[in-house]
Amino acid sequence: MLILLLSLPMFSSSPWKVLSAGSVSDTTGTTIQETESRLNLSELPLTETLRETRPSISWRITGGKIFWSLVLFVIVGVLFKYLTILMEAIAERWTNLRLMIKRAIPVIRITGWTLVIYIIIFNIIAPPIETLFAVTASAGIAIGFASQDVLKNIFGGIMILFDRPFQVGDKILVGTYYGEVIRIGLRSVRIVTPDDSVVTIPNSEIGNQSVSNANNGEFYCQVVAEFFLPPDIDLIQLKKISRRAAAVSQYVYLNKPIVIIMKNEIYEGRSLLKVRLKAYVFDLRYEFLFGSEMTETVISELLNRGMITAEDMALVSRSA
Amino acid sequence: MWEEKRLLPLLAEAFTIQETKTLDELVDKIVSAPVPCICILENIHHLYLRTVNGFDSVERLMLFMQKTRGSVFWIVSCALFGWQYLDKVMSISTFFQKDIMLGTQSREQMSSIILKRHRMSGYRIKYEIPSEVTKTRKFKRLHDDRDRQAFMETLVFRQLAEMSAGNIRVAMLFWLTTIKAIDSENIVVTPKIGFDHTFLYQLPEEELFTLAALIQHEILNAHDHTLVFRQDNIDSMLILNKMLSRGLVQLQPSGFYVHPFLYRPVVEVLRSKKMLQ
Numbered sequence: 001m002l003i004l005l006l007s008l009p010m011f012s013s014s015p016w017k018v019l020s021a022g023s024v025s026d027t028t029g030t031t032i033q034e035t036e037s038r039l040n041l042s043e044l045p046l047t048e049t050l051r052e053t054r055p056s057i058s059w060r061i062t063g064g065k066i067f068w069s070l071v072l073f074v075i076v077g078v079l080f081k082y083l084t085i086l087m088e089a090i091a092e093r094w095t096n097l098r099l100m101i102k103r104a105i106p107v108i109r110i111t112g113w114t115l116v117i118y119i120i121i122f123n124i125i126a127p128p129i130e131t132l133f134a135v136t137a138s139a140g141i142a143i144g145f146a147s148q149d150v151l152k153n154i155f156g157g158i159m160i161l162f163d164r165p166f167q168v169g170d171k172i173l174v175g176t177y178y179g180e181v182i183r184i185g186l187r188s189v190r191i192v193t194p195d196d197s198v199v200t201i202p203n204s205e206i207g208n209q210s211v212s213n214a215n216n217g218e219f220y221c222q223v224v225a226e227f228f229l230p231p232d233i234d235l236i237q238l239k240k241i242s243r244r245a246a247a248v249s250q251y252v253y254l255n256k257p258i259v260i261i262m263k264n265e266i267y268e269g270r271s272l273l274k275v276r277l278k279a280y281v282f283d284l285r286y287e288f289l290f291g292s293e294m295t296e297t298v299i300s301e302l303l304n305r306g307m308i309t310a311e312d313m314a315l316v317s318r319s320a
Numbered sequence: 321m322w323e324e325k326r327l328l329p330l331l332a333e334a335f336t337i338q339e340t341k342t343l344d345e346l347v348d349k350i351v352s353a354p355v356p357c358i359c360i361l362e363n364i365h366h367l368y369l370r371t372v373n374g375f376d377s378v379e380r381l382m383l384f385m386q387k388t389r390g391s392v393f394w395i396v397s398c399a400l401f402g403w404q405y406l407d408k409v410m411s412i413s414t415f416f417q418k419d420i421m422l423g424t425q426s427r428e429q430m431s432s433i434i435l436k437r438h439r440m441s442g443y444r445i446k447y448e449i450p451s452e453v454t455k456t457r458k459f460k461r462l463h464d465d466r467d468r469q470a471f472m473e474t475l476v477f478r479q480l481a482e483m484s485a486g487n488i489r490v491a492m493l494f495w496l497t498t499i500k501a502i503d504s505e506n507i508v509v510t511p512k513i514g515f516d517h518t519f520l521y522q523l524p525e526e527e528l529f530t531l532a533a534l535i536q537h538e539i540l541n542a543h544d545h546t547l548v549f550r551q552d553n554i555d556s557m558l559i560l561n562k563m564l565s566r567g568l569v570q571l572q573p574s575g576f577y578v579h580p581f582l583y584r585p586v587v588e589v590l591r592s593k594k595m596l597q
Contacts, residue, residue, distance in 0.1 A: 093521060095593045219594055244372040247409045250529045250549070254408035255597055282594045297550070301372050 061125065069120045076116045080109055095283075099217065102168040106184040107161065149204065150187065156203030157186040165206075171214040171221060171284050174201055180284070194288050214284065220253040221284045225277045225294040228316045231264065233273065233307055241305075245297035246279035251290035256280035272316060327367070327377045331384065334359060343380060347387045358393045365402030365538055370548045375410060382415045399538045401587075401596065408597075424486020431477040433488060434495050438507075446506045447472035453511070476511045483514045485584040493580055517585035521592075527568065530559055531586050532595045534569065534578050541575035 084105055091101040121127075127135070144151070161184065166172045170181050172191065177199045179191035188200045215221035229238070239260050246258045261276040277298065281290040302308045332340055335357075340346045367377040385394050398406070400421075406412040413419050425433070438445065447469055453459055462468045476498065484491035494513055501508040523531075533548050534540055540548070545556040560576050563569045568586075569576045578586055590596040 241372060244375070244409075248370045248372060248374070248548075250532070250595075253594075253597065254405075282597065293550075297372060300550075 065125050068124050072116060072120060072124070076112065080112060083108070095219070099167070099169040099219070106168060110161070110186060149202075152204040152207075153187045153202050156207040157184065157188075159207060160184055160189070160203060165211050166213045167217055170217060171287065173212040173214070174206055175209060177201065214287075219284065220256065220280045220282055221287060222256075222278055223281050223287050223291045223294070225279075225291050225298070227275045227277070227295070227298060228265075229273045229275060229302075229308060230312050230316060231271045231273045233302075235262070237305070237307065238275065238302070241301050242275065242277045242294075242298055245294050245301065246277060248297070249279075249290060249293045251281050251283075251286040251293065253280040253282035323377065327380055331381075334361070343384055347384060350388045351391050353391060356391045356393065358395065360395045360397075362397045363399070363538075364396045365399045365406075365536075368402070368406060368537075369544055370405075370533065370536065374547075375406075378406065378410070378412070382410075382412070385415065401535050402537065404597075405536050425481075425488050425491070426486070427477050427481040430481055430484070430486075430488060430491050431473070434477075434480075434492065437492075441507075443502070443507045444505055445473075446508050447476060448500060448508055448510045450511065472511060476509060476513070479511065479513045483584075487584070490580050490583065515581075517582065520582070520585055520589040523568075523589075526559055527563055528590065528593065528595060530563065531568070531578060532590050534576065535583075535587060535590065535596060539572075539575040539577045544575070 087101050087105055091098040121132075160166075166181055168181050168184060171179065172181060174189075174191075177191060177193065179193040179197075179199060181189060182192050182198070183190040186203075188202050189206060191199050191201065193199060242260050243258050246252055247254065252258075256279075259278040261278065263274045263276070265272050265274045277294055279290070279294065281287050299308075299313075303310070328340070328343055328346065331343070331346060332338060335346070335350060337346060337349050340349065361381075364378070364381070367381060368375050385392070388394075394416075396416075403412070403419075435445075449459075449468065449472060453472070453475070459468065459471060462471055480491050480494055480498075483494050498509045498511070498513055499507055500510040529549070530545070533545070537544070537548075542553065542556050542560055545560060546553045549556065560569065564571055564576065567579060568582060570579050587596060
């Protein structure tokens, strides 16, 4: 019955005209006229009879509904695209609001699309509730089996939005991928790595493993520069040079402390001094430039002062 | 002035003690002087440079001050951002008993200073009244010409105070830009002060970092810029001259400095980008 109701309106504008046009025999060999006379229907025109007995179709999917649904999808898609561009431009202009605006973008998109789907289903298509239940029930089973992974990702995305292990603008390490979160979607999270590659990580994968967050919503994050040096180096001067190297960088965030950790390590039977210079960068986008600058400054200063030589560095690199 | 070897002649000259070869010798002579003295050292931000070896002079000065504190009452002055940077790097404020932040001038103080200076010129001030001001309800209620001029005077000085952020030197420069015409008796002053500085947000990073360094040091020559940014001398010259030709910086014999009109907007932009903390 459901299939009949759906198909008749779609494929024929007035199906009843076919029957009323001429005398078509049924399978028993009698004519329609003989059947009508037996049923005492000949007093009324056939179309009137059929019009009275036809089932009432109060709802149907028309081409117009499909058209307007598509139009709404396109309009909203374009609107969101330009809204995202505008919000990102505003975020770049005002650094203070950058993270807040970038975090708001995925929430606005997801909320917006949910609203659009609601409007299309309940206002434009507006199926009767029984139809909705029937379609949902039959489709649900098929979709459920076919899209287990997609559903896992969608639920993972919802959990990320509510639980907030990270937000847009944070730098995270997931598995072997480290980078800045640029988009949190229903299905996946996109990060841009230091090599400017965009990596798409399914939300289910993020939900199943640990996520390391470098800055946790802040602009600054800690950067560590590591050096391996000969163990007989002047440690007092080394500490002073290291601290100054961090403090004079154009990228340093001086409201957080600069820390130097030294450790003696053995490589291939040779003792080496491992120095970890930990300082904060004022904007996590300069994370690697900051680390590079600290390394460059320390090494060049040690070489200039004769505290290490090129041969020492070669020896250390061979051992490490 | 950030090189340590230039500190000794500076201090020897300040105490009028010649023929000293080391700072320790100078300390001994000062400590053995019969009468204590007061020493005022201005602009100590010129004693440092943002490099690994650029703090030696400041460290030596602090040590010198500590050793002579029994015989000398020290007063030093420093630019605000230079002081904040030195405080974060070497806790310079802990070497002093008290640090006093000089505040900004209020609108009334500013107008008093500028108008007193102006009176010496002998000209009367006539304030131009633009059409958008004549349409305001407050202005329409004023019928007397004297009241209208007083209204415009308040408006002009309110804008001056806002544009200069309380800096009297910058306010004086802005005041000069307001002079539209001069006749035999009057100076005509326009209330249209300032300009759109939103272009600062679009500056490339290398120029913003250079501006941050200039704000911290107040003045930098090309050689110092090379040391601070660890780059080639030609690259430093190119960046600084590019900024000079666009009016972002000005040049004097000792180096480049941020254009006074742009100082406050540049600070605002650098703070919004977290480059100045």
